[in-house]
Amino acid sequence: MIVTEPADVFDPRHYEACRRPVEIAETLPNWCYTSQAFYEREREHIFLKQWICAGHESRVATPGSFFTFDFVGVPMIVVRGKDDVVRALVNACRHRGGEVATGSGECAAFKCPYHAWTFALDGDLIGTPMFEESDVFRKADYGLTQVRLERWGGFLWINFDPHAESLFAYLGDLPGRVAAWKPEEMALASHKTYFVEANWKQYYENFSDPYHVPFVHRSSLSFKPVKRRQLHDPAIYRGNYVMHRAWFDGTRSVLPGEASFPEIPIPEEDRGTFYPWIYPTAGMGFAIDSLFCVQILPDGPERMRIERDFLVPKAYTELPDYEATLANYLKSQEVVQFEDVPILEMQQRSMHSPVYKTGRFATLDQLVHGCQNWILDRVLDPDPAREVTKQRHLRSVSIT
Ligand code: FES
Ligand SMILES: [Fe+2]
Known part of the structure; x- marks a missing residue:
């Protein structure tokens, strides 16, 4: 594959033309559509921070009904519990990461296919064959990870960010x-x-x-x-x-x-x-x-x-x-x-062309300019927390 992205892919200077008012703006550079690094930044700053529509509520109409899906590399389960509450659970066993459910359907509990650890529909760990609870291991600490889930319009929406505003405020x-x-x-x-x-x-x-x-x-x-x-x-x-x-x-x-x-x-x-x-x-x-x-x-x-x-x-x-x-x-x-x-x-x-040149927005597709800048606002904006984390990591590497 021909690589078209620059080494300094997040340098704001690459995007100055897209940042202009729409009448004189240019479209996003082509690597924004092919770059793994750009995608990873979108995942961190957009997909794992915003409200995501996960599907219609009728797909989990009765207690025990569930469906699974992969969202940007996170295996997920949406399930209606025996208490009639719909939850979004990360589909990764708290033993060593097996997927505890596949496809969709109805079940009474989720049993991991690897070593048969079993989880209730609300995510609680309820079975660990040949491995007893002890002073240093309590099942209650190892339930499936739960992700925020709220409803609107008959749809179920999830958010990986515990600090995000409510879905209602977001909409x-x-x-x-x-x-x-x-x-x-x-x-x-x-x-x-x-x-x-x-x-x-x-x-x-x-x-x-x-x-x-x-x-x-x-x-x-x-x-x-x-x-x-x-x-x-x-x-x-x-x-x-x-x-x-x-x-x-x-x-x-x-x-x-x-x-x-x-x-x-x-x-x-x-x-x-x-x-x-x-x-x-x-x-x-x-x-x-x-x-x-x-x-x-x-x-x-x-x-x-x-x-x-x-x-x-x-x-x-x-x-x-x-x-x-x-x-x-x-x-x-x-x-x-x-x-x-x-x-x-x-x-x-x-987008893979090594001689690709950016284009212009017409009157009737001017919303695309807004869409592209919405992405840039989140992908490029300096995040002080990120810098601190990065530097801390670098320092710890240099010490060890
Ligand atoms: S990974 Fe699930 S039981 Fe071992
Ligand atoms: Fe269309």
Whole structure:
């Protein structure tokens, strides 16, 4: 592989052009999409610090139901306990790190496949075969590590930072803005997983870029003429999200001529689709008839797993033609998704060019500039604690 990143990858001078006002700014350098070092910094300063959408609550509907996933190298379990509390647990045995659960399903306890240490659904260590408790070993000290979990909109959100603000504070005004959809009362109609061979930021940027829609989605989304658009204005929208909105008549969540679900009674000014991207990894689309939520699970700098959830008001699942109508929505999503994915992977390939030059932002993709600077704010900003840790480490190395 050709290495394009400089040795001083975090020197702010490399990013000065991206830091300018959008009219005269340039895009991020290509190594931001391929560099392991840049990705590691994103993991430390973004993924392990912010609220992450981990999935829909209905995936753990009953006590004992669980699902597992890997989030930026941390194996995780989300499980509903016998006490009906949903918890996020690190899927690493407190003996020597075995994964105590795989896939998803229902269970009464988690038993590690290595030496059979057993953990209750709340993470407590309850069994250590051929190894007794003693004065120096108490099971109570070796439960599975628990990560913060809070709920909003029917979704479960996790945060690895014990000092992070609450999810509700993090979301700002977003819950109020979409209250008319009653997202927490919606039914999960479809859950799909797929992989994209591209840096996670490609998806995040593409989501906030309505510029590509008439070209990439000319056979799908763009059959509905957009009457008006609104791009995020931080003076109006408060919270850790960036939004855009498109107003058009009816729905564009099915292909032209296909039957659709009834409209959700939302205020007149909300007709069309409202697209908030909740930093850093969750994108939602509040449409006139449905809701989707995309969750990105970055897998190194050049791959990501996508979890795509599609939701409708619960009452729709009782409609006589529910399955047939739902199929129209899922077909449309397949079309849209396979219009976007090849573009993201194509873009990723060009990030390896040793002669890559940065580009400019157009009026309609100016939110991408904000997205890129949001990353730089967190990746580049000096962190005094980090410097202290680094120096302490260096000193201890020199002493020993
Ligand atoms: S690593 Fe789990 S029981 Fe040994
Ligand atoms: Fe797209």
